[in-house]
Amino acid sequence: MIRLNLNIVFLGLSITSSWGNGHATIYRALMKALDARGHRVLFLEHDKPWYAENRDLPTPTYGRTALYSSVEALKDEYAREVREADLVVVGSYVPEGVAVGQWVLEEARGGVAFYDIDTPVTLARLPDGEHGYIDSELVRRYPLYLSFTGGPILERLQREYGSPCARPLYCCVDPELYYPAAAMNEATPETGVWDLGYMGTYSGDRLAKLNRLLLDPARRMPGQRFIVVGPRYPDDYPWPGNVERVEHLPPGEHCGFYNCQRFTLNITRRDMVEAGYSPSVRLFEAAACGTPIISDDWPGLGTFFEPGHEVLIAESSQQVIEYLNGVSETDRRRLGERARARVLSEHTAAHRARQIEQYAMMLLDRARPRAAG
Structure with a gap:
């Protein structure tokens, strides 16, 4: 005891x-x-x-x-x-x-x-x-x-x-800090301010995936909005015009940030991919907010979220584009709800x-x- x-x-x-x-x-x-x-x-x-x-x-x-x-x-x-x-x-x-x-x-x-x-x-x-x-x-x-x-x-x-x-x-994740804003009757910008967002400190070994899974889709979909949050990116990096950049977002604003995205992107560092079974805290935070996640693939991911049911897997720009354009609003919401239920039952x-x-x-x-x- x-x-x-x-x-x-x-x-x-x-x-x-x-x-x-x-x-x-x-x-x-x-x-x-x-x-x-x-x-x-x-x-x-x-x-x-x-x-x-x-x-x-x-x-x-x-x-x-x-x-x-x-x-x-x-x-x-x-x-x-x-x-x-x-x-x-x-x-x-x-x-x-x-x-x-x-x-x-x-x-x-x-x-x-x-x-x-x-x-x-x-x-x-x-x-x-x-x-x-x-x-x-x-x-x-x-x-x-x-x-x-x-x-x-x-x-x-x-x-x-x-x-x-x-x-x-x-x-x-602390579910008192990360949650669907609508469920808590809180005022927040309408979901969909950004079609896809990513939060993470700059890392050279993640840059290729960021280009492939967010920046290239942004270039190919100029009518949609994207955002990248995190410090230490090169000052002269060629961001597409429809990608908003924020250097740092305090934790108190993370919940609102996730609630303003249709989908959020998870990218895993090379060492973590090779080892497997290394879920990012951002993965759990986004899920707790009920925000649907598009993630790169890595060994063990399925032990935390069921692919296709609680998380979407993408390895190419085209897959991301198909998710953003092809997933219905009903399916999008259900995806986020299932991920949130999984986090609340195992990862608080x-x-x-x-x-x-x-x-x-x-x-x-x-x-x-x-x-x-």
């Missing part, structure tokens, strides 16, 4: 700023859900200029959030919290994460886990010895490796890299919070015989 009032500490990339990263919205949803379930939760974030200048949630209202200026300051100011926690979770891309992880493993008396929101990227770098937030030794030392990516990569973490226990912890923050509870109790149960001895 799950013991209530667990004491949980997260050390993550950022919860205060969603600028240029997908970590913040995931941590916000988890923190909020765990707090709602009666747990004491602390999030520790390294105070970095990039995020300090772009904070869209400087003081979350759930749990407790604190900033630290350096690893030494972290050790001086938060050793007690780490030592007394039932569970400490160190996330991927934490600045000086190797030093942080080594310290946490020495200091913590409860369970310790690593949460990798970037597992395929992590494993691609480990063989080259690029040690930033984790190294091969820490993979073996962390008692629990929680992975954003599921499927075969979990066995690989255990077999090839020596993780004692690798388990999935997929991203999730409350589902992930219960998983974290189970993982925490598993680690604490394993530690008890050693403590008794």
Whole structure:
């Protein structure tokens, strides 16, 4: 049975700023859900200029959030919290994460886990010895490796890299923040402001698919409207005239953004495609809003959404054009409704919070015989 009032500490990339990263919205949803379930939760974030200048949630209202200026300051100011926690979770891309992880493993008396929101990227770098937030030794030392990516990569973490226990912890969505605006009787621009939209930080390995699945259809359908949201795109990129560009959209505006699209596009990074079983948080957010999704294909996608029934798969410009012109309004709405029902039944923050509870109790149960001895 799950013991209530667990004491949980997260050390993550950022919860205060969603600028240029997908970590913040995931941590916000988890923190909020765990707090709602009666747990004491602390999030520790390294105070970095990039995020300090772009904070869209400087003081979350759930749990407790604190900033630290350096690893030494972290050790001086938060050793007690780490030592007394039932569970400490160190996330991927934490600045000086190797030093942080080594310290946490020495200091913590409860369970310790690593949460990798970037597992395929992590494993691609480990063989080259690029040690930033984790190294091969820490993979073996962390008692629990929680992975954003599921499927075969979990066995690989255990077999090839020596993780004692690798388990999935997929991203999730907060249904109080992402929902069909019409169902909540909220005023929002009429659905169809954009025929197709995409949100994602610029990545060179996604650019070819963005061209094929959105920009080329836009050029071939000048009478329809498109939008691309995300930072770091080249300033001189040749956007078609019917493609609106937005550099950054705060999370508070994501729900309205999805509700203003007839369809939304999901594009997966190359590392994630090769690993499979790596759903983007944007995929769940759009589905929770009831917005029909057109996605590239990747191994494991069918374990999250049924192709053709809850999500549409496209690999060519022509397929996208056929969806935009050929799917009836009734079928379009039903597609979004089915995807939303799937997310609400399996992929909310409350589902992930219960998983974290189970993982925490598993680690604490394993530690008890050693403590008794």
